[in-house]
Amino acid sequence: MNIGEVAARSGLPAKTIRYYEEIGLITPLRDVNGYRAFRESDLHKLAFIARARALGFTIEDCRALLALYQDEHRESRDVKRLAQRHLDKIAEKIRTLESMRETLSELIEACAGDHRPDCPILKGLCEESGKAPGKGVA
Amino acid sequence: MNIGEVAARSGLPAKTIRYYEEIGLITPLRDVNGYRAFRESDLHKLAFIARARALGFTIEDCRALLALYQDEHRESRDVKRLAQRHLDKIAEKIRTLESMRETLSELIEACAGDHRPDCPILKGLCEESGKAPGKGVA
DNA sequence: CCTTGACCTTCCCGTAACTGGAAGCCCCAA
DNA sequence: TTGGGGCTTCCAGTTACGGGAAGGTCAAGG
Secondary structure, X not given: OOHHHHHHHHOOOHHHHHHHHHOOOOOOEEOOOOOEEOOHHHHHHHHHHHXXXXXXXXXXXXXXXXXXXXXXXXXXXXXHHHHHHHHHHHHHXXXXXXXXXXXXXXXXXXXXXXXXXXXXXXXXXHHOOOOOOOOOOO | OOHHHHHHHHOOOHXXXXXHHHOOOOOOEEOOOOXXXXXXXXXXXXXXXXXXXXXXXXXXXXXXXXXXXXXXXXXXXXHHHHHHHHHXXXXXXXXXXXXXXXXXXXXXXXXXXXXXXXXXXXHHHHHOOOOOOOOOOO
C-alpha cells in the first residue's frame, strides 16, 4: 500500500502520516523505489491513532495507548488511568470555556451593536476584574 | 515604570510584555540606558489585552479590539460582530469537547480498571467509528 | 571603591501537531 | 516521449509565549 491509499483509508492526510512516521509512531517498510510500503498493521495503527486523536488525546498519549494496546500483559487499570486523566483535562477546558462564554455573552447582550461608538464590550475589557477564567484553554 | 513594575501591576509576565512589544501591540518609550519606559497608557493597554486574552480572544483579535477601543469613531456594531464570532468559536469548542467527554466517559465507565488486560477503552479505539467529534478543539 | 544581587537587555531555541510549498524522482498511459 | 499524478525529502511557518544564556545597569553595603 502506498501512502495515498493509506491516507484515503485512514482518513488522515499523507502529510500527517509522514509526520507520524517521523516521530516514530509507525514504521512502514520501504519499496526499492523509496516509497513507503504500508502493511495492514500500519493502517490499523493509524486508524487507532486517528480515533484517539479525535477524542483529544495528545500524540504522547497516543504513543502510550498504542504501547498498551500492543502489550499482551497490560493492565486495564493503566489504560483507565490515562483516559481518566485526559477526561479530567477535558472537563477543565470545558469549565474554562463556559466561564468565557458566560462573561462574553453578557457583554455581547449589553452591546447595542449599532453605529454608535459606545460599547459595553470595550468597557468591560477596560474595567472588569471580577471574573478570572484562569489560564485559557490551551 | 520599568518592566518589572508593569508586570506586577498588569499580572502579565515580563516575557509576555516584551513579546507584545515585539509584535507591535504596545510601543513603550526607552530610557537612555535602554530600559523600556512604560507610560500609564501602556499599562492600561496591557491590562486591556490581558482581559481580552482571558476571554480567549486571539492576539489578532486583541489587536483589532485595541484599535477599535482607540478609535473615537468606531461603531459598536464592529466590536459586537468580532465578539460574536469569537463566542461562536467558543461554543463550538465546547460542543466538540462535550462530545469527546461523552464518548470518553462511556468508555471509561465500561473499563474495569484492574490488573486484567481486557479493556473496552482500547477496544473502542480499535473499532468504533460512529462518533466523529470533528477536528479537535485547536 | 568594589562587590553583590536584583534588574534589565537581546538573542536563540523549544513547544504541539501539524500544514504548505519547493525541488526533484518515479511510474503509467497516450 | 511527454504529460500528469504520485511519491520523496527538506525547509519554513503556525500560536503565544517560556527557558535560558550572555551581558549591561543600578542601588546598597562593606
